[in-house]
Amino acid sequence: GEEQGLQGSKFFDYSPLQATMAFVLDGGGEPGEIIIQSPCQNEIEYIAYGKSAHAGINPEDGLNAIHLVSQALAVMPSGRIDEETTCNFGVIEGGTARNIVADVCRVKGECRSLQRTKLDKLTDQLVSTFQDEVAKRGGRAEVQVTFLYPEIQLDEDHPVVQLAIKAAEQAGLQPVLTSTGGGSDASIINGQGIPCVNLGIGMRQVHTTNEYILIDDLVKDAEFVLKIIALATEEA
Template sequence: MVNHQRLIGLFMEMVQISSVSGREGAFRDYLINYFAARGLKGEEDNTADYTGGDSGNLLFRIKGTVAAEPILFSAHMDTVVPGNDIKPVLGDDGIIRSQGNTILGSDDKAGVAAILEAYEVLLERGLDYPPLEFLFTVSEEQGLLGARNFNYNRLKSRIAYVLDGGGVPGTIVIQSPCQNEIEYHVTGRAAHAGINPEDGLNAIQIMSKALAAMPCGRIDASTTCNFGVIEGGQARNIVAASCMVKGEARSLERFELDRLTRELQDTFIDEVTKHGGQPEVKVTFLYPEISLNAQDKVINLAAEAARGIGLNVKLISTGGGSDASIINGNNIPCANLGIGMSSVHTTEEYIRTNDLIKDAELVLAIIQKSITD
């Protein structure tokens, strides 16, 4: 029932609308106009006040044709850079790529396109459907900021699907980690590096000694941590008076995240203090874990729908977070669906048209399955 050419054309049209994180306004306007042409009015929230961007999250509510539980489908509007002036190319091999100097934007406009095409099919075929809610978020690529600032009391849906997962259609994420963002600060003492270095206290050196004593990388099968950014000092001839490192910790288990975070904090403070520096640690909880199983309604519905259209179902655990993490954390069971996007966040990004088609077919199948069970 999915119109292949219409879907591919829609996707290729949308990726040409620049929407890098914080600058989703043009794509927001596109979606508002798209749904307005079909009699729907979008509701934009005030998330831009918190992100500093030019768009808020966008919600569309669709009255069902039958009395049934509402379902939420969600995808994010923003992309990473280089994401301006994207020129998609459809190859003879059935793969859509960029021209090679930008990303493609299938992360996550493939998800958006699948939702729009599924709705188009419902309308043109006169099919029944439950009440639907479509949520298009901003700044997902900046730490899920759009989803984190959305007011979930506005939703009526009690199950949800995010179309933003790795893997081919039929892949369903049932487990993902919780995460802490951690900033480590060392304050030392400045001095001239050539005249009186002994009067200084080098914060960069102290930071290095502390980091060397701290765990990093794979901690166990479900837990990791990392140090990703370091900043410090003023000039090569000044003993560095300050140093900052941005890191993270994540785990599939909340108690392991808490335990690792305490270990990182305690070790850092002890080491910095031992070497004469002043330590400071800032911990920000970014998102909760997802822990679903095959028997949960949200998973069972998607799995049965996927099998019904000939997909191989694969339930997986992942080490990354998504908007599904935030939705789950707001007591709405939410599965992240694999959509076939590949080599994302690179200029080699691509998606197969067959996967794009299956994405739309799966959204449609979930909707139809929800009112026949």
């Protein structure tokens, strides 16, 4: 899944495949939705190192890494950056006990954008700001950036998009071309040189404990896939 960085599709062996296009069933929209744009993403781990000390006896001898991180995050961009770009800090871990000045604190975050240049620019800003804010307060910073997956940018007239549109219409669905801020196996497959669209399947309340899908939508999904297979066979 996206949370683990799409590891399954990353480690799949694509060398035996002769496919010229692909389709992934992982979109949160209604059946008939065809996702032709999705973001690239960087995973970023930030680490601040301070100095431990007893919190009640000699706190002035310590340097609180949790405090260093909080001051850095306070001036770093977060949330919706623009219509194509987002940033998030999702996990903070630090310290060992309430009476010890924390000497290390880690933050796990991410940034993503539909445009690679915007992703690179935002990543550079996040890294440099964190390093500068920690360093000027006497701490030491480490930042590790991992590129998780590439962006998808497909034109409406691309063969894989046109086939999906035609299949949706034949299945009695209203084709809707759209973009998403989420990643999927389609991102990795496109990165392997196989044009791929992600299809909406009717998932509802995604990423909650109430996530569900209607049986009627499952039937529509199956009919959509059958039309895709039939059309692809005709054009082969």
